[in-house]
Amino acid sequence: MSIERTVDFIIVGQGLAGSVLAIELLNRDKNVLVYDLPDKNNSSTVAAGLFNPITGRIMTKTWKADLLFPFLIDFYSQAEKKLNSHFFHPMPIYRPFISIQEQNEWMGKSGEARIQPYIKQIISKTQFGDHVHDDFGGLLLSRCGYLDTNLFIDTVRKSLITRDSFRQEYFNENELVIDQDSVSYGNVEAEKIIYCNGNEGLKSRVFGSLPFKPLKGETIHVKIDQELERIYNRGVYIVPSGKAGQYKVGATYNPRDLSESITELGRNELSYKLRELIKLPFEITNQNWGMRPSTFDRRPFLGCHPLEEKVVIFNGLGTKGVSLAPYFANQLADWLLGHGEIDREVDIKRFKLGK
Ligand SMILES: Cc1cc2nc3c(=O)[nH]c(=O)nc-3n(C[C@H](O)[C@H](O)[C@H](O)COP(=O)(O)OP(=O)(O)OC[C@H]3O[C@@H](n4cnc5c(N)ncnc54)[C@H](O)[C@@H]3O)c2cc1C
The missing domain is CATH 3.50.50.60 (FAD/NAD(P)-binding domain)
Incomplete structure (x- = not known):
């Protein structure tokens, strides 16, 4: 040709x-x-589009966070200006503590220079108790938020x-x-x-x-009669979806299941974990699945x-x-x-x- x-x-x-x-x-x-x-x-x-510098079960700073995070903030902010659209949403993430012991550990850790820039506040008693179970306070993270992908x-x-x-x-x-x-x-x-x-x-x-190493993940979409000003994250995250009152909740991690469909197991896991995290009533409006392009x-x-x-x-x-x-x-x-x-x-x- x-x-x-x-x-x-x-x-x-x-x-x-x-x-x-x-x-x-x-x-x-x-x-x-x-x-x-x-x-x-x-x-x-x-994807829910979350960017979060402190992650994982033991909550550690993610790989190359000090390089990646300033860079991504600059990149998406510039892209918004250039493309005249609003898809980038910096927003704090709140992770409730589940014990006094965990609260004490974070009081100590928060002084470490490597972690400090990502911590907005260590909260020692319930502050967002209308929304989540946070009897022991929680960790409020900064330099995080979500991209409306x-x-x-x-x-x-x-x-x-x-x-x-x-x-x-x-x-x-x-x-x-x-x-x-x-x-x-x-x-x-x-x-x-x-x-x-x-x-x-x-x-x-x-x-x-x-x-x-494809890694399947499922999300549910939920409707809540409240506008949340921060992302809550413990076991699952609940992130605005771009539509008023609608949130994405996720995600499951299942390397063994490569089926191209949503599952009841995924839906039950996410709704159970969401109930453990938030006090607000919610209605599930949708469920989705995708394969993360992960590597060994x-x-x-x-x-x-x-x-x-x-x-x-x-x-x-x-x-x-x-x-x-x-x-x-x-x-x-x-x-x-x-x-x-x-x-x-x-x-x-x-x-x-x-x-
Ligand atoms: C449930 C779930 C939740 C997630 N949550 C987050 C999160 O909160 N934060 C985060 O950072 N990441 C998250 N991720 C991961 C994130 O989605 C991926 O890291 C990222 O989207 C990968 O982007 P990609 O462009 O490499 O791949 P893809 O999104 O898969 O894009 C590949 C594109 O290539 C196209 N394509 C492929 N082959 C062809 C072809 N032959 N011809 C034409 N088009 C083709 C496809 O149609 C597709 O549009 C999540 C993923 C899942 C599944």
Whole structure:
């Protein structure tokens, strides 16, 4: 087929990874053409969009938080201005304590320099008792909040469409031609192609042998007769969904269940945990599922295929796409333009890849 259009980069997939990378490349005056076939169960569509620097059962600072968090705040704030939309919602997270002992531990920990910037307040007696069970007070975190992922992705898509940089179609990898100096797909030629295709990456002939580890998650949507000004999080989180009085509650983590459907087990787990957390009555209005594009070593996949340097990957954002995408898309965009290096921890050079 004759070439009718030349761009700098083809991007496959417009979830969080593809959207953030497209912005970074456009900011560097590069031409992109993005292929995406949206699906309501894509990880980015299902996600509650939380960004939270202190996580996990034992509540530790997340990997590279000191680098990632200032970066993401700046990135999404700038993107809002540029795209004239409001999808970024910094908001405190409140985690009730379950014992005096836990309260004491946090009183001590809060003085540690590494944690301090992320703590807004240690609350020693009930403060939000109308909403949650917090007899022992709780931990109020700062530098956190949520991204309305659906609005963000829709806004980026509209902006790409106005530049004629978006094609809503399935990208068929069998039709990709890889040459020495370029790649081509149908009548489009590009300097490089970047795969941001989430768990579809598993099926890819170039990157399918990377150690992906899909991690299923379910959420429920609930209606509450109150506007909550903070995110509550213990066992489950309850996060605004972008619609008044509607909240996303999640999420389950189930690496063993790869079924593409919602389950009664998921719904029961989430509603049980929500009742343990909040006192407010709620009505379940919806339930959803998605597969997080996680990896065995829990680190993203960045870089080019060792045997096909025109073919690049940005994937493996796992459970934390909102906070990982801005920092690493910036790093990848710089590297694509010949500046800087990709961190060893995330570079796919850490694996042996065949053809
Ligand atoms: C239940 C749940 C809750 C979550 N909550 C959070 C949270 O609170 N905070 C957080 O940071 N992260 C959360 N995550 C994780 C987050 O969703 C992911 O890290 C992130 O969305 C991954 O983005 P992605 O772009 O890599 O993948 P995806 O969202 O899967 O996007 C890939 C895109 O590529 C497209 N695509 C693939 N192949 C093709 C093809 N051949 N042709 C055309 N298009 C193609 C797909 O249609 C899709 O649009 C959650 C995930 C789940 C499942």
